Amino acid sequence: MRTDTPAAIYRKDYTPPSHWISTVEMGFDLDPSATRVATRIVFERNHAGSDRTLTLYGDEVELVQLRMNGKALAKRAYQLEQGVLRIPSAPDDVVLEIETLIRPDRNTSLMGLYVSNGNFFTQCEAEGFRKITYFPDRPDVMAKYKVMLRADKRKYPVLLSNGNLIEQGDLGDGRHYALWEDPFKKPSYLFALVAGNLICQEEQIKLQSGRKALLQVWVEEGNLDKTQHAMASLINSIRWDEKRFGLELDLDRFMIVAVGDFNMGAMENKGLNIFNTKYVLANPRIATDVDYANIEAVVGHEYFHNWTGNRVTCRDWFQLSLKEGLTVFRDQEFSADMIGTDSGRAVKRIDDVRVLRQAQFPEDAGPMAHPVRPDSFVEISNFYTVTIYEKGAEVVRMYQTLFGRDGFRKGMDLYFERHDGQAVTCDDFRAAMADANGRDLAQFERWYDQAGTPRVSVTTRYDAGAHTYEMTLVQSGASTAGQEEKRPFLIPVSVGLLDGKGRDMPLSLGDAEEQPTTVVLELKARSQTFLFRNVMEKPVPSILRNFSAPVVLEYDYTDAELAFLMAHDSDAFNRWEAGQRLAMRRLLALTALSQSGDALQVDAALAESFSATLNDGELDPAFRETALNLPAETVVAEQMDVIDPQAIHAARRFLRQSLAKSLRPSLLNAYRDNAVNGPYSPDAASAGKRALRNLSLSYLGELDDEEIHALMQKQYDNANNMTDRMTALAALANSRAAGRAAALARFYSDFEQEPLVIDKWFSLQAMARTTDVAAVRKLMKHPAFSLKNPNRARSLIFSFCNGNPFRFHAIDGSGYEFWAEQVLALDALNPQVAARLARSLDRWRKYAPALREKMHAALKRVADSSRLSKDVKEVITKSLAGA
Ligand code: B3K
């Protein structure tokens, strides 16, 4: 624990390392309470390095021995201060032998080497390798690794590390060993080992080139019936990357290992991906449609990192989005291609944009706002953010929007041609895209430099005599911490024009001969006007089709125009968008009424549009579901100058209730018509039907009457899959149904042996309307609750603080007191997880004064603690300082 004010690290201070490494050999004697690690590192001087000081980092490791070029290094020959080991004036060629002692069983941070349910696992990104040994733990230092693992054979029958298994055998004393060698150079953050009692599903496949590869999914005993989907997803990922990007698996062996204690989703260690069980284990009994889709996406994501992240990695952590933004973009495209249909692709795009708006836009407008390539940080773990990942993916997507799929592919090819095996920067990626497409992308750098969500305001003018249509786009960006003024971005704005019948007009723009129905306008200046010719009637514009840039679009649509777009736009994303804009207008109006104490008014027009969508059999059920889903309370909050969570909740609930009342018969029809018969399959078409059916049930649930209670109960009793069961249980939990408590109890006893399902049980209750702080505290006393397991902590505490705004923002401030307590309790165990929770009060300055003061007090309470990790300290300091 540190109590000093943590110092920031700056991007501009990057210096190349004094030495490169050719090889690393490691020997592990694995023991939970005393693991010995012997490391032999061969260094050679980097003549471009600034000086000769060899710098290694260590964190909570005991240094037992240090030898340089065969001799023990005298204490005066090196300095060891606050985890940094410096050897000044090191020779050109250095062989360093280091012995360290670590205690995996006491490691609750889950960084470095730790124990989970009796097995050993590692997590090294970003700076966890230094918890294993002293090392130049920075991503630009890449090396080949050979790793010897030794452990008790009975307790740890399986010993895994990166690369290929070279040798294994018994040591004669009840222990055994395995020797692994990774043929590829890698940075230390991609190192991994796993040791324990595990079993695997394996499959051999033939790669595009004809080479064979062995694929394995490792799990604890009892989970072998839940690996099929992860394996299928892995194979699909391999095929997809071969086909779409010409990238083949470079290893003979590729392993996925599932672990129940994990800080995040998964980790792309070379050849040995380690996954949170949540993103591996699935069967129809325990996993929902969303779980199945997430597993596919995360398996894909980690696999795609093998090229975008591992073969080409980051020069320094400021470049994190180089691998993360690009790899998220790749996994988004993969998931979309796996669905295949146009409508399915649109629904996937809508889901991704939803995440961006719900999480990234607020981040970009709050005290933790940072550019996609940050200029400074205190703790890098705090920068695995939605900005780096999701906004980063949008930035990558814009290259594809500008250059098309083929142009994008050319840029990727050039990127690998130039940089395979290197540690590079976001500028290198941009240069490859620019050069491959013969374009100057200097201005595009601003997407990496400038934080904050740009606004694009559009005005139009139709000249009926000249048959011209003028579209003026003005961009602006609000200031963010440290960046007052924003320079204009290059923004691709994809546009179509609809005629009176709702058909796409052919577009004549400039001197271009062809007349496409969608054009990408390149907005480069603060203000620009585009002129469409031969426009025979006044059109309704469809702007920012498929969400072509991560901006807020402002255009003064009338309600009638929105309803028109909702019914006719050929761009499915904008059809959805029009409905969301209409709904948002109603929600904001209702929120205002609720604040002034006036009676809330039912809105017939919105119900009519919604009814048309609900009953439109031409539309895919998955699309209808997403179109009928109202903007989340947190998204409404972002539209308000002063956030009033209680009024927003009242407004949204009222709107849902009134829609349910007026659409009752249609909802009941949709419920009946979208039943999926036969054995469960998570394919997009079946999942889409279930989603619409379950959305109907959830709307009907707002009516809270006996007929609907019976429907919920029946669905709960008859469900043959977790999606239907969970929806029914959530509906019951949020109702006054007589069977409510019994269903919750039965669910628990039916799934007591399945940790991932018990997480759902906690999380569903944490987000229920009836669950206040007292109820959460009571759930924390449940024997199945544990703060040490990140999934469990997230399922209850995070779900409440982030997913139940109505109760979390209770006017007495009890939610905030609870939050402060939990941040502090978690910080003592796991700073990374604590720092995530610490983010929940980021936007405190935006709330109504009474809440704001109580939030401020809770933030102060955490800030005043004398034992904060630098993770939490950075978040809290920025929250209190920020605008
Ligand atoms: N690269 C890892 C994230 C590591 C987070 C470390 N705090 C997972 C991923 O993005 O694929």
Ligand code: ZN
């Ligand atoms: Zn990633």
